Amino acid sequence: MTSRPLSHLRVLDFGHFLAGPMVGMILADMGAEVIRIDPPGGPRWKDPAFDMLSRGKRSVVLDLKTADGRQKALDLAARSDVVIENFRPGVMERLGLGPAALRQANPAIVSLSLPGFASADPEFADLPAWEAVIAARTGQFTDMGLNRRLMGINPSFTPLGLASAYGAAFGAMSVLFALGARDRNGGDHIEVPLASALFEGLVYNSEQVEAYPDRYKSPRELELDRRAAAGLPLDLAFADLWSLLDPFYRTYMCADGRGFYVVSCSIKGHQRRALEVLGLHALAESLPDFDAYLDRSEWPADWALRNFPVGPADRARVADAMQAAFLTRPSTEWEALFGAAKAPGTAQRTSAEWLADPHALAAGLVLEVDDPRHGRMRQMGNVAWLADDAAATDKRPGPVPDDLRPKLDAILAEAPRGPADGSGAQTGWLDGVKVVDLTNVIAGPTIGATLARFGAKVTHVQPVDPSVDPWNAVVFGLQAQRGKESVLLDLSCQDGRRVLDKLIAGADVVTMNGTDAQRDALGLSPDRLAAINPALILVQLDAFGGPRRGPKSDHLGYDDLAQAATGVMLRFGGGMETPEEHAHFGTIDVLTGFCACVSLGAALERRRMTGRGGLARAALAAAGEMIQAQFMYDFAGRGPWNEPSGREALGWDAFYRCYRAADGWMFFAAPTERAAALARIPALADLATMSGDAELAAALAERLATRPIADWVADFAGGSVGIVPLGSLHATRDASLVLESDGPPDIRKATFRAVRHDRHPMGRWVDLVAPNAVRPERAAIIVPGHAPKYGADTREVLQRAGCDSDQMDAMIQAGSASEGWSSRYLPE
Structure with missing residues (x-):
């Protein structure tokens, strides 16, 4: 078969600014026939970024202000699968192209609307929703990170199109999931308000835990608390932040004057690897190292090497020693050494440097495209792809194959039509889909948590001996593990492996975050998985992997490293002397999880048509490009890289x-x-x-x-003209908060919605953003309950895997399975 994952689909793209065209590009990148609908005179957005987002598409000019133009649009819709638009609410209806009219022309159509704010929200629906208006009202520019708060810098403007990036990922995944359920639900109309998507994308910045223990607070957070209690001003200089940064989570200057960012703070062994690469073996041996899941009252020292953050007694000497070591070599040498040692770190780069980076080009994370207007053009690469799609990096619109279309038409002929107005909720798009989740930290677990809202049953498998500290695993897991069941297995022993293989044999999807080398070492190579379950889809994300192999494909990395590598930190901070992480937790992590869901959607579509499983991919670096889509291109004669940057940008x-x-x-x-x-x-x-x-x-x-x-x-x-007060993420959360004990909240009308889990098993309430970025007219969306304590469902899962009571007891006693990491849900 020569067809590509989505080559059986036709998409009409009415998108006119960032989010809509980006959804069309994502689908075209995976083989869909995407037809861009242009007004007379050409697209309203005339910019090299729009040309990039138009790659792989065809163009049709229609005057939608005329009856003939509207009828031609409806005729196209009758022969299409998807319609994308991001006009203001009501525009498509006024043109006679609203959801009901589209469904009248084609009962199987899936239409996607990407307004700035929810169309049913009486407060926000009519706002002129420019990208920065959405960001400002949601809270993206206010209290933006610990550095800016300590320096007293507020607001903090950034040109990153986060709302459009999160919205495009939600839009692409929801379209693909809805297509897969057409045989049950028929067509559907989906609304993804960009402000809702932004609020979900920045979920970790509005998470609030009652009586949050000090042991999880970084030195910067403790300094903020100290100053607030003492009534002291927030007026630190950038240089003063040095003493408050964790040694394993910061930038160091190298011999070539370039910064090198290290994120080795929360995974067991990473801190030691970083010190050993730097030649600091004696220092590594002198630092305390013990079980991070002990309560603080049981600690034999005031901090543990495997637990973020480093204690005050050792912070300065560790940081000073690391800085002295980094100054002995240029950043490129350190990057190679850290990569080979599996210690997470990367050199700081500008966006222009990333677009010319040898690894980015070799791996297909950056593409070279022959653009009809700009000539040879370097562009951001795919944000989601299937590993065996050989044409993933070919951006020319090819001939549309017809070998799968008859099969799809036969499926749709049997699909339920439903009322033209789309009323009558049906099943969740992923009802019946079984997921084995082997991920940790944020980006990977985001996949399973997202799938659960659409009806998937997600079983989260973690090791008996935790490799991730409680800050990353438990505190972030309050959000990332909602909607899942939890089992703890020792996959290095025969019994644990046998249970995992049984779970895989009965699953549709396995998710994991790690490099190809890590994947294969875990026994998750595509060949082995295909032997267990030929229809299985493995969803894999990592830091620097791409459609092809490159020299850094097996380098480890996390959100902040993708920010450093792709230019986000230098833009936000203002230059090589003052690099700053884009200060919202999980900026890229969460988006990468969403992009992995897009790749899964494409894999499910292909499996529906062909029966084949396979490997679906996403990468942090690709998501780092996605949030910079407005300026992630280069060509001869490109204008200056003069996007707003630095601490003074407004x-x-x-x-x-x-x-x-x-x-x-x-x-x-x-x-x-x-x-x-x-x-x-x-x-x-x-x-x-x-x-x-x-x-x-x-x-x-x-x-x-x-x-x-x-x-x-x-x-x-x-x-x-759009004018809004600058909101804050915390104020947005508090204004939209409902209690879990009051029952499932209405998530389809208000733009923003948060839930206080007031009956949480950890004994504290926690406030989290509700899953309301995706609003289908017909399909069901599940609002998940609290995340289980790790290991809470071990016995139930073992029983499903065929273990009787005696076998379960034996496994738990032998340590091949476990019912918990700690006595408390959240160690204190």
Whole structure:
């Protein structure tokens, strides 16, 4: 068979800015026939980024303001599988192309809408939802990370299109999952509000645990607590942060003047490997090392090497020794040494450097595409792919194969039609799908937690002897392990392996995060899995893997390392002297988990048509490119890399910027009206003729500071200008909070929704974002309960695997299975 994973599908792409076109690109990258619908005169977004997002697509020009254009669009929809649009709510209905009209033309159509805010939300639905307006209102620019808070820098603007990236990943996965359920549910309409997707993507930054133990707080968090208690100002200089950074979680300068980022803080053995690569063997031996899951009252020292963070007595001497060692070699040498030793670390790079990086090009993480407008163009690579799709890096639209279409048409002929208005909830898209989850930390577990909301049954398998400290495994697991059952097995022994093989034999999907070398060492090579279960799909994510092998494919890495490698840290911090992690926890981790769900969706589609399993992939580095999609390209003659960066950035220009009003900070977005918007406001009309962006920004700042935000919102109402107060993630959470004990919350109307798990087995309540970014009209969405304590379901899982009571007792006594890591859910 020569067809690609999605080559049996036709997609109509009405998208006009970032999120919509990105969904179309993702589907085209996996072989779908994507037809871009352009208005007369061409696309409204004319930019090299749009040209990149249009790769692999065909274009049809339709005037949707005419009856003939609308009818042609409906005729195309009748012969298509998917429609994508990201207009403001109501636009498609006014054009006669809303969900009901599309379903009337094609009962099996899956339509995807990507509005800025939920269309049913009376407070936000009508806001002009520019990317930064979404970010500002949700809380992306406020209290942005520990460094900025300690330095007293607020707001912190960033040009990263996080809302569109998270929304595109949710949109692509939901379309693919809905396609797979058409034989049960028929067609569906799906709404993915970008603000809801952003809130979910930044979930770890609004997680709140009652009476959170100090043992899990970093030195920076403790310093914030100290200053708040003492009434001290937040005014640290960047250089003063050095003493508050964990030695195993920071940037060090190397002999070549380039920073080297190390993330070796929470996985057992990583800290020791990092020190040994640096030649600091004696230092490694002198540091305390004991079970991180002991309560603090039982600790034999004030910190443990395998437990984040490093204690105050050793922090400075470890950091100073590591810095002295790094200064003895250039960053490229350290990168090779750390990679070979399986110690996580990478050199800091700019985005332009990443696009020219030999590994990125060799692995297919960066692609070279012949663009008709710009010539040879380096572009961000795929964000999701199947390992045996040889054409994954070929971005030319090829001939549409017809070998699978008749089979798909036969399936759809038997699909339930359902009422034209889409009413009547059906099954979850993934009902009946069984998942064996072998992942840890954030990115990997995000896959299973996401699948569970769509009906999948997820069994999370972890080792009897934990390799990850409680901060990463338990605190982050409060979110990442919701909706799963938990079993602890020793996979190095025969009994544990036998149980795992039985689970795999009965599963549809196995998920794991790790390199190819780690995968094969665990006995999870594609050949071995195919021998156990030929229809099985393995979903694998790692840091630097790509569609092809490259020199760093087996280097270990985490979210922050992908930020450092792909240019995010240097852009956010402002340069090589001041690199900063993009300060929201899990910025790339969570997105990578979502992208892995996209790759699974494609694999399930292929299996539905062919019966084949296979290997579905995603990578942190690819997701690092995705959040920079607006500027992740290069070609001869490209304009300057002058996107906003650094601690002083407040916006792109005077018409797209954070301003302080009389009652607080707001975001002002008039990127299309620009001076015309000022001209229609009497209080600002005299500024409309000003030249010079800096001068205009200063004048606007002075004028806008004279009145409250609500007055400016009222003045600009009715146009395309977006004005919102700068929210914070915590305030957004608190305003949308419901109690778990009150029953399942309504997640389909409000843009934002959070749940307080007030009956949590750890004995504390915890606030978490609800899963409401994906809102199908017909399919069911499950709001999961609390994450189980690790090992809570071991006996039930062993029984399903064929073990009787005596065998279970013997396995637990022998240590080949376990019912827990610690006496408490959250060790204190």
